[in-house]
Amino acid sequence: MGRAPCCDKANVKKGPWSPEEDAKLKAYIDEYGTGGNWIALPQKIGLKRCGKSCRLRWLNYLRPNIKHGGFSEEEDNIICSLYISIGSRWSVIAAQLPGRTDNDIKNYWNTRLKKKLLGRRKNSRMNRLSVPGQDPKDVNLGEENKYLQNLSSSALERLQLHMQLQNPLSFYNNPTFWPKLNPFQEKMVQSHQFLNESNQNNLIQGTPISPQQAAGECSTISNLKADEHQNSENERNIQGSNFVGQSNYTGIEPVSGFTQAELDDLLNSEASDVLPTQSHNIAEFDCFKEMNGSMDNLEWWSNDFVDANSASSNSWDSATRVNQSEEMYQDYGLGYSMQTEVPTKMENPGGFQNPPSNSTAPKQVMKATKLEYGWFIYPNRCNPSTIRIYQWPSGFAGRNVPKFTVQIINEAWYVGGVFDVQISCPSFASTTLINPTIFRRISIDTCLLKNGRKIIPGEVITFDYSNILPYPLSVLDMKCF
């Protein structure tokens, strides 16, 4: 037996709203509010409309400060980045764009932005994929085709977008497109070249880390405990003078504290080898100490990884597997034109003074230990000098959403280059400076910042973009120099 209809379908008007109906609804809600009952509302006003229809009309059209059309490049960036990371959670995406409704964004994505980003070659490409075994080289293609066919269209889109960002001809991966470094940065590039090459051997070349692998990475994150002393030092500095002096950190340590053997092990591990150990080890994280070691918190963290393996948000895992046949995608045009958006000069974010890169002047550090909610970072691909930090909304508690964590979206944006990174958080009085940081293949190791670990000047930071399930709310800016 089906569900009872929410209203008498025979006696409700459908279709476009008339100006009179709009006026009635708006006048009533302006004066009395919705009364907490949309179903009863149309009868009170005398509208022959379904309550759901009234709600939709109000939320999508009549509500104050609603914007229609005219999406800016900045909004495009946000929508795209969030779609790649969280998929079609339009309401969450809409929460990042004041005045925009989920319906508006959904329509905009489906009718324009998706085409703009994915280009028109998708179909021909996918058609080729549907004929396995044509190319003798594609011995494993049949299996992967099955896998691809099982992906949702959303996952495929996100995968394609992701793969585009890994395109070696893309802006992100092609140094010739990058803005020129200042002399200090050039010097740092040269002086750290051998480190880059050394680290490169320890990196997972062109291969996104699956959620399972990410879980594995977290399972080894207790290696970071060795840094706790340094962190404590930093914390004292932060809470005291807001200054972190030059660190002795050499940056030679393998990525994320991994040895090559550990990395190999990680890459060869099956999820079943990894997941069972995670809950034991993550209990050692600072973040859980901050959260009083609550098992609830432990649970959401575990669920986060489980969710990352589920169908709804698994495209990162998908990327890992499909990436084995990356050539299938590599000649996609870069649907997203950002070359023209590269600023000719790096912007100084408003609100604080940034000391010269080679200055020995004290630098302020963001007080990051008391994050009430979580943060995640995503790159503003339009403006390569800017990435953004998002904050978890408190309202999502109870929906298996982490109270706080730090995540990253895509590593490709950062590939190569040396940046001084200054994190500016308006809600904090001070800022964090990473100076210098070698961004070779970058994604924030979620655990590094998740546990409130301070970013140490001179250290090599590894970002991990793989296990992302953020529910963003507010935006803060983080800018690179």
Next chain:
DNA sequence: AAATGTGCCAACCGCACAAGG
């Protein structure tokens, strides 16, 4: 000029979830 195709967007539909009885 008519037919057809395409883009766009408001609105609808059905499902999932939470709250309350």
Next chain:
DNA sequence: ACCTTGTGCGGTTGGCACATT
């Protein structure tokens, strides 16, 4: 524990406007 109800969300559709053939 189960059922009912209201709400929120994402996918889909219908229809209008404009472009192309």
